[in-house]
Amino acid sequence: MRLDKYLSSGGKYTRREAGEAIRHGAVTLNGLVVKDPSRKTNAETDTVTVSGKLFRYTEFRYLKLNKPRGYVSTTDPDDRSVMNLIPSEFRKAGAFPCGRLDIDTTGLLLITNDGQLAHELLSPRHHCEKTYRYKCKAIGGDQVRKLEEGIDLGDFRSMPCKVDACDPENGTITVTEGKYHQIKRMFLAVGSEILELERVRFAGLTLSGIEKEGDYSELDGSEIELLRSLSSKQTNTQ
Ligand code: URA
Numbered sequence: 001m002r003l004d005k006y007l008s009s010g011g012k013y014t015r016r017e018a019g020e021a022i023r024h025g026a027v028t029l030n031g032l033v034v035k036d037p038s039r040k041t042n043a044e045t046d047t048v049t050v051s052g053k054l055f056r057y058t059e060f061r062y063l064k065l066n067k068p069r070g071y072v073s074t075t076d077p078d079d080r081s082v083m084n085l086i087p088s089e090f091r092k093a094g095a096f097p098c099g100r101l102d103i104d105t106t107g108l109l110l111i112t113n114d115g116q117l118a119h120e121l122l123s124p125r126h127h128c129e130k131t132y133r134y135k136c137k138a139i140g141g142d143q144v145r146k147l148e149e150g151i152d153l154g155d156f157r158s159m160p161c162k163v164d165a166c167d168p169e170n171g172t173i174t175v176t177e178g179k180y181h182q183i184k185r186m187f188l189a190v191g192s193e194i195l196e197l198e199r200v201r202f203a204g205l206t207l208s209g210i211e212k213e214g215d216y217s218e219l220d221g222s223e224i225e226l227l228r229s230l231s232s233k234q235t236n237t238q
Helices: 003-008 015-023 088-092 115-122 141-149 182-189 221-236
Strands: 027-029 048-050 062-067 106-112 130-136 162-164 171-175 194-202 216-218
Touching: 003 015, 003 027, 003 048, 062 221, 106 115, 115 221, 130 182, 141 162, 141 182, 171 182, 182 194
Parallel strands: 106 194
Antiparallel strands: 027 048, 062 106, 062 216, 130 171, 130 194, 162 171
16 A cells, blocks of 8 residues: 555545655654655555654545435344445444434445544534435425524424425435434424435535445545545534
């Protein structure tokens, strides 16, 4: 693997930061300064330091799944676990679903072993956007306004959100929090009811490339960079 990829695979550095550190002479490979980011590195046998400190290699894995109905967002050894839909190497690497979708909700689920990133994306303070496509019982303008303004659900008040309800057979709602059964509870609170729910966007990720239920794909470099930039931006604005 290239030295810049080796340094960025654990999430501590972006590929660009790794490249800059290497070009600036801050990185050694087996005791010698290496200034070429494309230099081949063996994760099992090579010793790498950054600014004099030993760099410990961790391989983080990121996968997006189009969760089918009937599966649960858990790592428990349950036949209905979403982990059974993806290659077993992800379970072995300690990956887990980043957040939950209800058993009857379909759509985008991130699965990763990057606990820090998952924590940041899920933290309520970070307002990570999630968009759902829904089918619901009849809903009017006043009800939509209430949803958008935020509603008292007893244990919490939902934050303001965006709702497109022109067609109750094909609406979208974008929220920045992820409480238990949140969307279903919000619609019940205004006198409507969710009949079908599909997550189509999570933290900038989309269903592109995994359009069919059960499809999955490992995130590409730009998708990983997107998540990392989002989580670090959110962390820095606290
Ligand atoms: N809100 C819900 O009610 N269910 C989900 O699965 C996700 C969000």
